[in-house]
Amino acid sequence: MTTNNDALIQVQHLGKSFDRLDVLKDITVDIHKGDVVCVIGPSGSGKSTFLRCLNRLEEPSSGKIFFEGVDITDPKTDIDRHRQKMGMVFQQFNLFPHMTIMRNLTIAPMKLQGRSQREAEEEARKLLDRVGLGDRANSYPSQLSGGQKQRIAIVRALCMRPEVMLFDEPTSALDPEMVGEVLNVMRDLARERMTMVVVTHEMGFAREVATRVMFMDGGYFLEENAPAKFFANPRNERLKNFLSKVL
Amino acid sequence: MSEKFRADFYQNFIEDDRWKYIVNGLGNTIKITLFAVLLGIALGFLVAIIRSTFEKTGKLKLLNLLCRVYLTVIRGTPVLIQLLLIYFVVFGSVRIDKSLVAILAFGINSGAYVAEIFRSGIMSIDNGQLEAGRSLGFNYSQTMIYIIMPQAFKNVLPALGNEFIVLLKETSVAGYIAIQDLTKGADIIRSRTYSAFMPLMAAAVIYLVMVMIFTYFVQRLERRLRSSDH
Ligand SMILES: Nc1ncnc2c1ncn2[C@@H]1O[C@H](COP(=O)(O)OP(=O)(O)OP(=O)(O)O)[C@@H](O)[C@H]1O
Numbered sequence: 470m471t472t473n474n475d476a477l478i479q480v481q482h483l484g485k486s487f488d489r490l491d492v493l494k495d496i497t498v499d500i501h502k503g504d505v506v507c508v509i510g511p512s513g514s515g516k517s518t519f520l521r522c523l524n525r526l527e528e529p530s531s532g533k534i535f536f537e538g539v540d541i542t543d544p545k546t547d548i549d550r551h552r553q554k555m556g557m558v559f560q561q562f563n564l565f566p567h568m569t570i571m572r573n574l575t576i577a578p579m580k581l582q583g584r585s586q587r588e589a590e591e592e593a594r595k596l597l598d599r600v601g602l603g604d605r606a607n608s609y610p611s612q613l614s615g616g617q618k619q620r621i622a623i624v625r626a627l628c629m630r631p632e633v634m635l636f637d638e639p640t641s642a643l644d645p646e647m648v649g650e651v652l653n654v655m656r657d658l659a660r661e662r663m664t665m666v667v668v669t670h671e672m673g674f675a676r677e678v679a680t681r682v683m684f685m686d687g688g689y690f691l692e693e694n695a696p697a698k699f700f701a702n703p704r705n706e707r708l709k710n711f712l713s714k715v716l
Numbered sequence: 717m718s719e720k721f722r723a724d725f726y727q728n729f730i731e732d733d734r735w736k737y738i739v740n741g742l743g744n745t746i747k748i749t750l751f752a753v754l755l756g757i758a759l760g761f762l763v764a765i766i767r768s769t770f771e772k773t774g775k776l777k778l779l780n781l782l783c784r785v786y787l788t789v790i791r792g793t794p795v796l797i798q799l800l801l802i803y804f805v806v807f808g809s810v811r812i813d814k815s816l817v818a819i820l821a822f823g824i825n826s827g828a829y830v831a832e833i834f835r836s837g838i839m840s841i842d843n844g845q846l847e848a849g850r851s852l853g854f855n856y857s858q859t860m861i862y863i864i865m866p867q868a869f870k871n872v873l874p875a876l877g878n879e880f881i882v883l884l885k886e887t888s889v890a891g892y893i894a895i896q897d898l899t900k901g902a903d904i905i906r907s908r909t910y911s912a913f914m915p916l917m918a919a920a921v922i923y924l925v926m927v928m929i930f931t932y933f934v935q936r937l938e939r940r941l942r943s944s945d946h
Pocket residue numbers: 487490492510511512513514515516517518519
């Protein structure tokens with residue numbers, strides 16, 4: 470099934486429950502090319518669950534998700550193919566510890582997109598240079614700092630040439646002094662008009678980089694706005710309350 | 717003393733070419749162990765994949781149940797009984813090479829232990845690895861092959877090495893179905909010469925040396941795998 474809406478990702482009445490716990494209740498949202506969507510909200514409100522439903526790392530319980538017009542919640546769609554175009558960055562990096570950085574970056578493009586080793590490595594090297602880690606190609610993940618690991622994880626996703634990047638609290642596991650280097654890479658991506666959905670506690674980043682900020686609580690998006698208005702004029706009581714605690 | 721030793725040695729190993737019992741027995745022991753190990757790895761690998769796939773995804777329910785029956789029965793009964801049952805009951809009415817029976821029995825037995833070793837190795841890998849692989853677009857099997865298995869294998873190598881040592885020594889009951897393995901060979905010499913010490917010690921030393929050589933290679937492999945990361 471396809472639609473004629475031109476959004477890159479369309480989420481329609483998405484619901485997700487674990488056993489009897491309704492985590493996502495009724496989420497409808499369109500994400501367009503070039504959007505940088507920051508999702509904020511209290512712990513346990515379902516932000517990660519929402520993000521993970523977008524590439525079906527969690528199976529939605531109800532509703533539909535269209536990616537490039539294709540219903541990816543349909544069990545008949547080849548989700549693996551669509552995931553290639555949806556990069557994901559995890560809080561815990563999840564680099565492959567038994568492979569060199571270069572192998573981490575090239576294994577998926579080579580095995581899944583049929584690119585030659587030379588081509589894949591060339592592209593990986595360019596991206597490594599851009600995040601300032603050109604000299605770490607032959608290191609193993611255990612030899613890197615947290616901030617370096619996360620930059621590599623971002624590059625790993627980029628090597629697949631994704632249409633959208635999904636970030637789940639990419640800086641939450643980092644020592645404070647390493648947060649900046651990762652946010653800088655994400656800021657550059659946003660500047661290049663990469664479509665991004667970012668779950669984050671970094672309000673400064675959301676305010677500065679996002680095109681849209683959304684507040685999630687109790688399984689719903691309770692408020693959405695452009696960042697300036699979102700932070701200056703919150704309307705929802707729970708959002709006001711939340712912002713008063715985190716700002 | 718050394719005069720008596722020399723005489724004993726002559727009687728037990730040289731006279732009537734009795735050393736051949738040891739050498740041929742050793743050959744049989746190695747043959748049975750080697751093929752049983754291979755069968756055990758294949759079986760254990762398959763069972764571990766089925767079990768961990770069920771645990772991670774809920775698929776393969778029926779196969780998983782079958783695997784659990786296999787594991788329970790094999791690990792809950794003595795290997796010697798299994799060997800005798802396979803020889804006298806399963807193949808009771810057909811002519812079949814005894815070594816093949818032993819390979820089957822020990823391989824099926826070892827498979828159950830290898831399966832649990834592999835499974836614990838797979839389950840010990842953080843779920844984030846699976847998710848990272850899947851999020852890149854790898855399907856479940858590709859993620860297993862490229863990402864989970866290599867890490868799991870490295871983690872379980874010591875346990876796996878240990879299982880093969882156990883298996884090597886367990887084959888010494890093969891004599892119960894009249895296979896002339898190393899143990900049986902030594903025992904035959906004992907029954908001919910009525911001196912127990914030399915032939916049994918010879919067998920013991922050979923087992924020990926094999927275990928030590930094997931341990932040495934496993935440790936070297938471990939070191940090599942470890943040096944690549946962590
Ligand atoms: N696999 C799961 N099984 C059962 N419950 C789960 C599972 N994953 C998440 N939950 C529950 O769903 C709720 C929402 O979790 P989620 O991780 O989406 O929240 P979050 O907004 O990302 O929180 P945080 O800011 O702490 O990361 C929580 O109550 C959590 O315990």
